[in-house]
Amino acid sequence: MSVTAIPRGTLRPYRNTVWMVSLSGFLLFAILLSVGKGAVSISPGAFFAILGDLIGLELPWGFTAREQSVLIGIRLPRVCLGILVGAGLAICGATLQGLFRNPLADPGLIGVSSGAALAAVAVIVLGGGAAASLPFLPQTWLLPLAAFCGGLGCTLLVYRVADCDGRTDVSTMLLCGVAVNAIAAAGMGFLVFISDDQQLRDLSFWQLGSLGSITWEKLLPVAPLVGLAVFLLPGFARFLNAMLLGEAEAHHLGYDVEREKRFAVLLVALGTGAAVSVSGIIGFVGLVVPHLIRLLIGPNHVILLPASALLGASLVLIADLVSRHIVLPAELPIGIVTACVGGPFFLWLLSRRRVDGGW
Amino acid sequence: MLAASGIGISIGGNRILDDVSLLVMPGEVTAVLGPNGAGKSTLMNVLTGALKPDRGNVTLSGTSLSSWARGDLARLRAVLPQYSSLSFPFPVQEVVLMGRSPHARNSSLERDLTIVRAALRESGTDHLEHRIYTTLSGGERQRVHLARALAQIWAAEDVPKQERYLLLDEPTASLDLAHQHATLEIARRLAENGAGVVAILHDLNLAAMYADRICMLKAGRVHAEGTPRAVIRPDTIEAVYDVAASVIAHPTRGCPLVVTA
Numbered sequence: 001m002s003v004t005a006i007p008r009g010t011l012r013p014y015r016n017t018v019w020m021v022s023l024s025g026f027l028l029f030a031i032l033l034s035v036g037k038g039a040v041s042i043s044p045g046a047f048f049a050i051l052g053d054l055i056g057l058e059l060p061w062g063f064t065a066r067e068q069s070v071l072i073g074i075r076l077p078r079v080c081l082g083i084l085v086g087a088g089l090a091i092c093g094a095t096l097q098g099l100f101r102n103p104l105a106d107p108g109l110i111g112v113s114s115g116a117a118l119a120a121v122a123v124i125v126l127g128g129g130a131a132a133s134l135p136f137l138p139q140t141w142l143l144p145l146a147a148f149c150g151g152l153g154c155t156l157l158v159y160r161v162a163d164c165d166g167r168t169d170v171s172t173m174l175l176c177g178v179a180v181n182a183i184a185a186a187g188m189g190f191l192v193f194i195s196d197d198q199q200l201r202d203l204s205f206w207q208l209g210s211l212g213s214i215t216w217e218k219l220l221p222v223a224p225l226v227g228l229a230v231f232l233l234p235g236f237a238r239f240l241n242a243m244l245l246g247e248a249e250a251h252h253l254g255y256d257v258e259r260e261k262r263f264a265v266l267l268v269a270l271g272t273g274a275a276v277s278v279s280g281i282i283g284f285v286g287l288v289v290p291h292l293i294r295l296l297i298g299p300n301h302v303i304l305l306p307a308s309a310l311l312g313a314s315l316v317l318i319a320d321l322v323s324r325h326i327v328l329p330a331e332l333p334i335g336i337v338t339a340c341v342g343g344p345f346f347l348w349l350l351s352r353r354r355v356d357g358g359w
Numbered sequence: 360m361l362a363a364s365g366i367g368i369s370i371g372g373n374r375i376l377d378d379v380s381l382l383v384m385p386g387e388v389t390a391v392l393g394p395n396g397a398g399k400s401t402l403m404n405v406l407t408g409a410l411k412p413d414r415g416n417v418t419l420s421g422t423s424l425s426s427w428a429r430g431d432l433a434r435l436r437a438v439l440p441q442y443s444s445l446s447f448p449f450p451v452q453e454v455v456l457m458g459r460s461p462h463a464r465n466s467s468l469e470r471d472l473t474i475v476r477a478a479l480r481e482s483g484t485d486h487l488e489h490r491i492y493t494t495l496s497g498g499e500r501q502r503v504h505l506a507r508a509l510a511q512i513w514a515a516e517d518v519p520k521q522e523r524y525l526l527l528d529e530p531t532a533s534l535d536l537a538h539q540h541a542t543l544e545i546a547r548r549l550a551e552n553g554a555g556v557v558a559i560l561h562d563l564n565l566a567a568m569y570a571d572r573i574c575m576l577k578a579g580r581v582h583a584e585g586t587p588r589a590v591i592r593p594d595t596i597e598a599v600y601d602v603a604a605s606v607i608a609h610p611t612r613g614c615p616l617v618v619t620a
Binding site for chain 2: 101103238241242244245246248249251252253254255256294298299300
């Protein structure tokens with residue numbers, strides 16, 4: 001057989017490149033759609049012209065001052081947040097699924113998001129005192145960091161309980177998530193109970209998940225935290241592939257399993273916590289997106305992680321667009337939109353699993 | 360040389376291994392035999408470094424296992440587990456390619472793929488290369504993992520020769536008769552090319568046929584150790600397995616053949 005002929009189905013690096021370019025194109029499309037649609041519509045030309053203007057570049061398209069202020073003040077921070085949250089949640093979901101060797105692990109389902117949310121709610125309700133005692137820490141940083149700690153605590157808890165001799169049992173993991181979610185819900189219920197009217201309103205909107213009312217100032221602490229997760233997690237791709245074989249096998253392949261695991265969990269908690277702290281719980285992104293990528297491209301983490309980040313960002317932007325337009329002039333919380341799509345998808349996965357006879 | 364000396368280990372108050380020593384020489388197949396609960400798997404875990412013994416130590420090429428850099432160790436020692444938890448739909452080729460991950464820094468994808476193909480051929484699974492792992496049968500999966508282990512320690516012509524080791528934990532457990540022999544043939548060929556192979560086996564006759572040395576464990580201790588002829592004897596089998604058996608000469612190979620009463 002000639003060695004130069006590449007047999008069908010062979011690992012082809014260019015196939016991955018084609019996918020990454022297509023997904024980037026899809027993200028650009030979602031960005032243009034997202035910045036363009038709304039009470040003031042902004043054409044792609046105007047969008048690029050305004051961006052060009054920011055860096056002192058003159059482009060052939062015209063724009064109005066009104067378009068400029070809407071884009072810079074409202075649309076752009078919202079789109080940036082959507083990209084961060086979508087990419088962060090999707091890549092964190094994919095990583096968790098690799099660590100648990102289980103495609104049902106999702107930051108929302110196993111309680112990581114609600115742990116982060118509980119910590120964030122605690123800061124919103126009890127925050128005044130805490131912020132005063134930590135004068136060196138700006139208030140905008142307190143929320144993401146608290147959410148990070150909450151997320152980390154829950155990830156470690158679920159991992160401890162569900163991991164048995166290097167294997168995780170699906171049902172134990174999901175039940176553990178049910179328990180953590182219940183505990184977090186009770187904690188949040190109590191905090192809601194002791195909160196005043198204004199806090200209550202803030203809370204209920206925040207809990208449903210929303211990209212609204214974001215400002216550059218609030219975005220500032222979140223961007224590096226989520227960015228760290230999105231840019232560093234792809235470095236764990238080969239390790240996560242090896243983890244799918246089993247923890248002992250990853251060890252035999254030369255990985256320092258405990259160390260790599262610890263760093264990956266830390267980054268997941270960081271990414272999820274920071275995303276949740278600013279946008280509330282946007283469920284199912286971490287579950288649905290990696291699944292779609294596995295169906296489209298395959299389970300190899302080398303491509304799964306970056307591709308999930310790209311698709312996650314695009315889908316959150318589109319979900320946000322839907323939530324902004326479906327009940328005009330009001331805005332539906334984006335968490336409701338993602339749950340409406342993700343919930344049935346999850347049920348479908350569960351039913352399919354019975355047909356295939358396991359994962 | 361992979362050498363375990365004076366290994367003692369207790370798990371949950373039970374003494375699993377007591378003063379066990381084992382030498383795995385390059386160029387030889389060493390079989391570990393013994394009844395259920397004799398401590399074979401624990402010994403395997405100690406040999407791989409996954410389990411730290413309470414007493415004794417394991418050295419590879421004269422250096423204690425814990426002093427080896429993980430990456431260096433992974434490049435010359437592969438372990439075939441009895442069971443793998445892989446449940447994601449990877450193409451077989453990518454599963455075997457995972458065995459090349461310790462070499463990621465000083466190899467290319469093209470080179471790794473060549474080695475992957477050679478390993479698939481060696482393990483007789485080249486026809487599965489483009490199948491999806493999760494659609495394979497238990498025996499086929501086991502052979503794919505054997506290919507992965509072979510790819511991990513593949514001796515390419517352009518790298519200096521070094522000692523290599525393959526550790527097999529019940530490699531024949533889920534295989535049919537033909538593939539049991541095929542797997543141990545591969546182990547033999549690897550040994551003849553200079554690698555040290557250690558395998559946990561249950562079948563005394565397979566061990567007698569393919570092993571150079573046999574270590575017979577009973578209740579966490581080495582009961583007998585030596586060539587198949589020296590170990591596979593009616594009195595040892597009676598003492599270790601509590602089964603009456605006759606040992607005759609294999610009609611064609613001449614090695615011992617166990618016939619239970």
